[in-house]
Amino acid sequence: MLTISRLARRFGLSRSTLLYYDSIGLLRPSGRSEAGYRIYSPQDAARMEQIDLYRKAGLTLADIARVLSADRGTLAAVLETRLRGLGAQIQALRRQQQVLVDLLRGKNARRRARSLDKQGWVAILRASGLSEDDMRRWHVEFEASAPEAHQDFLESLGISADEVSRIRRWSQQRPKPRPIRRTSPGRPNR
Amino acid sequence: MLTISRLARRFGLSRSTLLYYDSIGLLRPSGRSEAGYRIYSPQDAARMEQIDLYRKAGLTLADIARVLSADRGTLAAVLETRLRGLGAQIQALRRQQQVLVDLLRGKNARRRARSLDKQGWVAILRASGLSEDDMRRWHVEFEASAPEAHQDFLESLGISADEVSRIRRWSQQRPKPRPIRRTSPGRPNR
DNA sequence: TTGCTCCTCACGTCACGTGAGGTGGC
DNA sequence: TTGCTCCTCACGTCACGTGAGGTGGC
Numbered sequence: 001m002l003t004i005s006r007l008a009r010r011f012g013l014s015r016s017t018l019l020y021y022d023s024i025g026l027l028r029p030s031g032r033s034e035a036g037y038r039i040y041s042p043q044d045a046a047r048m049e050q051i052d053l054y055r056k057a058g059l060t061l062a063d064i065a066r067v068l069s070a071d072r073g074t075l076a077a078v079l080e081t082r083l084r085g086l087g088a089q090i091q092a093l094r095r096q097q098q099v100l101v102d103l104l105r106g107k108n109a110r111r112r113a114r115s116l117d118k119q120g121w122v123a124i125l126r127a128s129g130l131s132e133d134d135m136r137r138w139h140v141e142f143e144a145s146a147p148e149a150h151q152d153f154l155e156s157l158g159i160s161a162d163e164v165s166r167i168r169r170w171s172q173q174r175p176k177p178r179p180i181r182r183t184s185p186g187r188p189n190r
Numbered sequence: 191m192l193t194i195s196r197l198a199r200r201f202g203l204s205r206s207t208l209l210y211y212d213s214i215g216l217l218r219p220s221g222r223s224e225a226g227y228r229i230y231s232p233q234d235a236a237r238m239e240q241i242d243l244y245r246k247a248g249l250t251l252a253d254i255a256r257v258l259s260a261d262r263g264t265l266a267a268v269l270e271t272r273l274r275g276l277g278a279q280i281q282a283l284r285r286q287q288q289v290l291v292d293l294l295r296g297k298n299a300r301r302r303a304r305s306l307d308k309q310g311w312v313a314i315l316r317a318s319g320l321s322e323d324d325m326r327r328w329h330v331e332f333e334a335s336a337p338e339a340h341q342d343f344l345e346s347l348g349i350s351a352d353e354v355s356r357i358r359r360w361s362q363q364r365p366k367p368r369p370i371r372r373t374s375p376g377r378p379n380r
Numbered sequence: 381t382t383g384c385t386c387c388t389c390a391c392g393t394c395a396c397g398t399g400a401g402g403t404g405g406c
Numbered sequence: 407t408t409g410c411t412c413c414t415c416a417c418g419t420c421a422c423g424t425g426a427g428g429t430g431g432c
Binding site: 205 | 385386387388
């Protein structure tokens, strides 16, 4: 049994946040003391735990209320929508970063981009010694060990959604044992 | 000379946005028609151009008002503060991404991270055939051709600010011609 | 006369923060 | 009695969006 400020402290929230959650019906204390104090039960605290989790995923309070009183299907749908929204938000902030960097140096010259594009990245990999085959292996390895990170990375290079899926499909094929060279069946060249 | 909706359309804004800018004094039309219509002069449009630019950098309207009536020093300071804030915002959104991914699969297992860390990245590069020397060349190349992107990239791997600067300093040294091997002064080995 | 654009309030939004004015518990 | 925590309004925030009710211009 907890009073409002104690529960707030437990989650690093303010008292007024919990007052607000009560007012919108997201988290109602299950009782009141004689003097009218809100009293939160362990079950209330457990609900608060859930709320806290979804807050950390950036859901709106309305969505949190929905997923707390719905089936798993709804939950997954809400989370996936949020995940897509986050991608868009992050991209928007990166564009703002670009504008700021342009303003701060170049002054509007835009000579060097802060973020690399596909060409720039390929150039760096090539300059550090990777062959086409090595790059293929690199994609395959990336896709196998961290598919989501691979997706994020490709997006960060400004590659279109279509091309991203093409690249990822291409990366999912078994890594070819070695470049096929009919003339030399012996040990791999290198 | 433009009416309010014409000016709005020119910048892809709504009429109510410009009404709001007038009400807070950010962009006052320099005249009114006989019927009381707001009339925006070319100078007003030029001011709007500035506002639009800073909006694209994500400045608050209060900050935009400040930089429009201040010296360059203030401008740079405001922009730099915003740039730092953006970094923090993007990191916060990435944390939300992480929470969502954990919720959606693993369910709370957290086996595969969505974002790679340093170890994961090194593992992928190594698996695709890069030696230690190659990786060094890769950093040097990255630093030389796109220093800001290098910084962003290292931060995205969750590397501490301290280590990021160490790595970047280390990447600024002239690329050693080749691994030093006193015994073989002839052509590079490979 | 008919659309179209314009005008001025005024209220809603999202997730709280900040008082103001007052009461209960150790 | 003194602090501390609690209570209930009510208003402010940020950058607009959305009516309501009314007028001017071709």
